Amino acid sequence: MQEQADYLIIGHGIAGVTLGWELRRRGLRVVVLDEHQPNSATRVAAGLINPVAGKRFALAWRIDDLLPAAQQFYQALEAEFGRRFFYEMPILKLFSSVREQNDVLSRSADQPWGDYVADPALGLPNVPGLQHPFGGLQLKHGGWVDTTALLDALCTQGREQGWLRTETFVPELLVPDELGVSYGRELRARYVVFCEGATVVHNPWFSWLPVTPNQGEVLDVEAPELPTGYVLNRGAYVVPLGNGQVRVGATYRWPPFELQPTAEARAELTQRLHELTTVPFAVVGQRVGVRPTVRDRKPLLGKHPVHPALVVFNGLGSKGVLLAPRLAQVLADALEFEKELWPEVNIIRYQALYTAAASATASPA
Template identity: 65%
Template sequence: MTRIDYLIIGYGIAGATLAAELRGRGRQVLVLDTPQPDSASRVAAGLINPVAGKRFALAWRAAELLPAAAAFYRAQERRLGQRFFFELPILKLFSSVGEQNSTIARSADQPWQDFVEDPGAPLPARPGVRQELGGLCIRRGGYVRVEELLTALAAEGRQEGWLRPETFDWAQLVAQPEGGYLYAGRVQARHVVCCEGAAVAQNPYFQWLPVTPNQGEVLDVACPGLPETEVLNKGAYVVPLGAGQFRVGATYRWPPFAVSTTPEARQELSQRLHELTDQPFQVTGQRAGVRPAVRDRKPLLGTHPALPNVHIFNGLGSKGVMMAPRLAQVMADWLEKDLAPWPEVNIRRYFTLYSPGPAATGPASPASRS
């Protein structure tokens, strides 16, 4: 019999950062994960961008999230002896004169001083980059090689026994009279934390949350003529991977999803890259993944309204790489110290959508929170 404090379901960027945080606090953790090479975390380019969106506003809590992300990824690099985190400027290129004028006009009202260079300054020439309308140079951005990070952490987890490549089955989770849960007759856990990403749509205890998964596709391209000292962004991001290789993305597709990658996405992303560079390129790969998107674009942290020991850490979406390390601390503080998650991410904001049904009295019936 395995006895643990936390049973974590899913090992994308949410499950990985939360497992690391709880283990760092001395807790016994077991992660169950269905290996999916095209999960959203593994497909994504891992972009970290403090200024984003059509309005070019400073990202939510960027000043707090960025240092926590950098500290976490650098700590993993030191511990594992492998590089994952690349801090690079992001060159946001304007697509129209209107975009150029409106962004510069708004710049005085944005708290950008630590993140954006002078919006009115002319850009130095960059060979291979179409920048006739100028753009913004964003500091403190970059990317994380998420797939390599998750692969390294998973190898460690399997070796040490705290991660198992196994599909979780809710029917095998049984509440115990003394509190906590018995899973599959062989694992005793005080708490269960759901970090399944888009698969939360099939979770019988959190289906009521407003998660609408969306599918994104990316291209890997070889383009030796492009500079590799910046992330480029003009209708698509272009992330340098080294040796003249780049990742270009991403598309957004709402249900119904394509079974795999599509020629339409390949054409769309290729056209976006053509608009950004005059250099020839070759598509070397194409991948698709499904993201967990939330109605208000904020993550989901908290505890089930009827099951005090069943929790969720999910909905990180396209900014998950930047948000996950700090939010894992917030989630661990809730689990360990009863410090409520920030209101913007606390699932209590959606409790009015919850209606008790068969799932609330099923295998994971209420147990006292310990």
């Protein structure tokens, strides 16, 4: 007899974690399949939440909607597990040049960032060893999420409660029909949601989506003299992990690449840290992961054009810890109550790519 579930989720990175939690919170039966990978993108990432980012120094997309949902999600998990995951702290954005300094400060008179940026007239706090020849700004309401601790806690819970299964998804076992999906002879679900990250490029149903894997590397560094109450950002981020350790990242490398740490990334990140601080430090670890990036830099949510029981939740890129909690709510509402997805993230915007891929497959050789 087949086990019955409402949702089968493939992947347990930040997308699968947030969606699974949201669905279980609503009383729905969820089964998650995940091939545990110590260097998954979510585990390698520093988990930054940055309300103002990019070369244009603009407010993050939909920040007033996304940030409260993210804060509520991590606070709820902290209450559930009795431990801390989200570390809210100021981000010191240090300018890289006189031109950047002038451009940003000239915009500050119009207060385009609301309450997310401290008054530039206050200057930067006194941080021993910090190098900032061009000045900078202090960003508010940001911080970082301990994604490794969060995943570990939920993985332990999932195995104990039976909703998480550490196994490799086999596409050939999945059979969609008008009422849902069957996975082998053992499981039946109303929907399967693919939260596979960069490996979606190999997905038989969603490989037409414009996802490009992007490799990122980070360093784990011992630097006991660096401040513990700030995230630093100039060319690289420096996140205080506690116990005298920080994480420094991240690099961006487009295919082709090999999934292993490189000497080039180590040298690049070490140099960036030297440019940020004069305090002594020692590199004690280096890790590499692969992000799913999208052509228009917006996530990918929605049903397959032909098989509505097949759903994708992907393309979170380097901002997953900020984006995922609210988007999990948006996707759950769409699937359970037929609410409209946000147009910026709905995969229907790439319908032409699916049509072209389907035509190419159907054409004779």
